Amino acid sequence: MRDSKFIRRLEQELPAWAERGWVQRGAERDILAYVASQHSGSERMVIALSLMGVLLLGSGVITFFAAHWAGMSKLAKLLVLFGSMSSAYVAAAVTATRGNLPRVSQGLWLLGVILFGANIMLIAQIYNIDSHYPNGVLMWALGGLLVAYTIPAQLALAAAIALGVLWTGMEHMDFNRHVHWPFLLFWLACLPPIYRHNWLRTLHLALIGLLLWSCFTYFDFLWEYDASGRHGAQLYLMQIFFLGYLALFVTGLLLEQRDDTRKFAAMTRHYAAFAALCAFFALTFPEIQHSSRWLFAGDGRLPADAWWLGLTVLAAGALGGLVLKHQRTQHAAAIPVHLQWGRGLLATLLALILANVFMNGSVGGQIALAFNLLFFAALVWLVFHALYSSDRTLLNFSFLFFAAWLLSRYFDTFWTLLDRSMFFMAGGLALIAGGYFLEQQRRKLDQKIVQAREH
C-alpha cells in the first residue's frame, strides 16, 4: 500500500540505496514523485466512501421528496429539483477548488448527473410528458457527457457511457432499431475526453459499451426471417462485425506507434481481438453460412442485397485502408515475417467475405470449411503476433478460441456418428488430454513472453 508511511520509509532508505549503487544518483526525487503520484489505498477508500455517500444522499433526497411530493405546488417542486441539482454541482466545484478534495468532488459531480436524470423523469411526470422514452435516457446521457467535457469529471463520463448503452438497449429491444447508428456517434463523442485526460478505466467501459451495442444489434437480427424462412442478414452482419473489429485491432496497432496514444493501444487491441475472434468463430459454423430455419429444407440464404453489399464493401475498404496506413509506418526491412504472411491471410479472408455476399446458402458447407481453415491459420498468426509483441492476453485468447473451436468441431463431427455414451466418454478423455497439452504449450509460450519482457 503506497501510503505516507511507505513514502517516509522510502525517503529514509533511498540515499543508502543510491550509495550502494542500487539506484542511480539523482533518481531519488523522481522515484518519490512517481510513488506519490500513484493512487494509494486510502485514495481508493475515499473514492469508495464518496460514492457510497453520493448514493445514500441521492436515495435519501429522492425518498424524502417522494413522501411529500403530492402536497407541493408545481413551482415548489421545480425549485426543489433545480435547487438540489445546483447544490450538488456547487458543492462539487467548491470541494474541487477551495477544499482541494478532488476525489470527493468527483463523487459530487456524479451526484449532480444523477439528479439531472431524476429531474428529467420528475419533470416528465409533473407535466405529463409521455414521449419516446429512450430520448429521456439520451438526454440524461448527454447531460453526463456535458459534465465530462466541461469540468472534466471521469465518473460523469462513466455514467454517460452506461446511460448511452441503456439508451441503445431500449431502442433495440423495445423499438427494434436493427442497426442503431446514432449510438456510434454518441460513442465517438465519448472518446475525446478519454484521450485528453488519459481516462483508461473509462476506455474499458466505452469498449464494453461498443461490444454490448454489437450484441444488441445481432440479437435484433436473430429472428429476422424473410417470407420463406431465410435469414442471411445474420451472416452478413457477422461478417461486417468481423471486419469492423479487425479494423479496430489494426487501429490498436497504429495507436502503439504514437507516444500520446500508446497507453490506449493494448486495451484497444485486446477488446478488438476478442470481438473479432468471436465473430470469426461464429462464421466457422455451417448453420450460419446456410442461414435458414432448421426445419426449412432448401437453398438457404439468398445473396446479399445492395444494403448489405455496400456495408461489407465499406467495412472491407476501411480495414484495407488502415492496413495500408500501418504498412506505410513500418520500414520494409523491419517488418516481421508473421506480418508479411498475415497480409496474405487477410487478403484471402477479404476475398472470401466479399465472394460470400454473392452466394446463396447451398454452398454454405464449403464456405464454412474455408472459414475453418482460415480461422485455424488466424489463430496460429495470433500466437506469433503475441510472441512478437510480448502480449500474454493475445496468447491466452488464441488458446481459448482454439480450444472452443476444437470442441465445437468435435460436436459437429461426432454427435451423429458416435453412440451417445461413446461420444461423451471419448469427448471427456479428449478434453482432459487436449486441455493438458494445450495448457503445457500455453505455459511454455507464456514463459517465453515473460523472459522476453525481462530482457
Add this chain to the structure above:
Amino acid sequence: MNMTLRTILVLALQIAALLGMIGIKQWTLNSGTPVVLETLPVDPRSLFSGDYVRLNYSISTLLLDQLGGDKEFKRHDSVYVVLQSGEPYATPVSVHHEMPQLAGGQVAIRGEVEYASTTRWNQQSRQLEPAKSLNVHYGIENYYVEEGTGQTLERPADNAKVTVRVAVDRFGNAGISAILLNGKERHVERLL
C-alpha cells in the same frame, strides 16, 4: 475557463434543457387546437400502478377498412390520424404516413404504431375475423394525479363518463389539457 464559469455553464445548459421540456409541452397546450377524446375502460388485467391514470382512447384502436388514407403500416411507424371535431367527441377520419392536408374542423394527431394486425377479435361472435387494425400510442395515455384518485378515472362507475380534452399543435403533437368527468373538468393542466 475557471471552475466557477464551467460550473455555471453546466448548470445553465442542463437547466435550459429541463425548461425546454416544459416549454415545448406548454407551447403545444397553448397553441394547439383543443379536441375532446372519448376514453374506454382500461383492460381490467392492467393494475393501477402508482399514482398515474392509464387512459385508453377510442382512437387507440383504428380499423383501417373503415377509415381513409394509407392502408399499409408496420410496428413503430409514425402515423398521423386525422380527427374531425364533433359533439361529444372527435372521431377519426383517416390515417396517414405523412402530415395530410386538413379540412375545416379537422386536426391531425401524431402517434406511433404499437401493433399492426390483420385480424381482430369480434366481441359479439367471439371469433377472430379478418380486419386490418392498428394500435396507436399518442403520448397522452398516462396522466399523473394525486395518490388514490386514479382508479375512479381508469374504471369509472356505470353512470360516469370520462373524456379528455387534448391540445394538438400544428406538428401533430398532443398534450392533455384537462380530464373531464361527465363533461366537467376534474383535472386541469396548468403551468405552475
